[in-house]
Amino acid sequence: MWSMPRVLLASLLLGIGLSVQAANTQVPSSQPCGPYRVAFYEYGAMYFRGEQGQGEGVDKELVDELARRTGCRFITSVVSRVATWVHLARGTADITVSAVRTPQRELHAEFAIYLRGQPSVYVRSELAGTVDSLQTFVTRGPWKLAISKGYSYGPQMDAIIADLRQQGRVGEYGDANAVARVIGSGKADAFIASNLAWSPIFKAHKLEGRVAVLPGSPEMTIEAGLAFSRERVRPADIALMTQTVAEMRADGRLKQILGRHGSPEVVKKAMLP
Known part of the structure; x- marks a missing residue:
């Protein structure tokens, strides 16, 4: 009977073993993204x-x-x-x-x-002459700030909000439209808004000309x-x-x-x- 040389046989067996190992460790096919x-x-x-x-x-x-x-x-x-x-x-x-x-x-x-985003603090226009800066708003009056629940405005503004909340001067609402409604009705005095997101909200609630940016707002990038x-x-x-x-x-x-x-x-x- 014909017999395979030992060296060749060993080489073939090694090759088969490496092929099996490679197959077992092969990277799986790409999975679909989602849903x-x-x-x-x-x-x-x-x-x-x-x-x-x-x-x-x-x-x-x-x-x-x-x-x-x-x-x-x-x-x-x-x-x-x-x-x-x-x-x-x-x-x-x-x-x-x-x-x-x-x-x-x-x-x-x-x-x-x-x-x-670079939000600003706004106040109702009738307060603009009295509340001339964010510092005045925070330290001198009983004015209330309306904010949306679950939103972060950056470390500095979040710290100011935390201080106002302890004074009972923060109203938290479900969304920006609710904030706009309470500002329009005069039930709150200030709010925080970014121009991109709030542009249609200002129009829908007729706030244009009825609110003003409050000077001295912290940098909120x-x-x-x-x-x-x-x-x-x-x-x-x-x-x-x-x-x-x-x-x-x-x-x-x-x-x-x-x-x-x-x-x-x-x-x-x-x-x-």
Whole structure:
């Protein structure tokens, strides 16, 4: 009987063993991106209901473009602003939008930043002559500040809000429209707003000409974007979507989306450097 030389036989067996090992350790085929549950919330130009009840706004257009470019599948819902982080914590949402990045939130979520906000403190016009600065507002009167629940305005302003809250001078409301209503009715005296998101809110509640920017407001530069649950969104998908958002900023698509909802000056301030 023909016999294979021992050296050749050993080489073949070694090759077969390496092939089997390689097959067992082969990188699995790419998994589909999603479906992921995206929680929107109504916030002025960022997300609002159109005439037919359909979702519109910066965040809606951005998520639609993200799906088109990446092929990721999204299941969307609309919740209250304060509930977005509750849903992420409970596992009933995987991603949310226009999320302000804070150290505490970064413990549970990764961020793909696409906006820079610079909110201002506003007072009712009839108080503008008396309340001439934020310091005057904080130290000299009983005036009340209205804010949206679950929002961070940066360390300095958050500390001022905490101090006013201890004095019983902060009213917290479910969303920006509720804040606008209490300002319009005179039940609160000041509020915090960014031009991009609040532009349609000023118009809808007829606040133009009835409120004024309060001098001496602290620098409130806020970065916001998509927030991904670290537990439920695959790292590869986070990387894919984060890279795609960066490409949208670089190729002008994000600026185009913003330009449909804000003036050139507002868009310039909202774009990241």
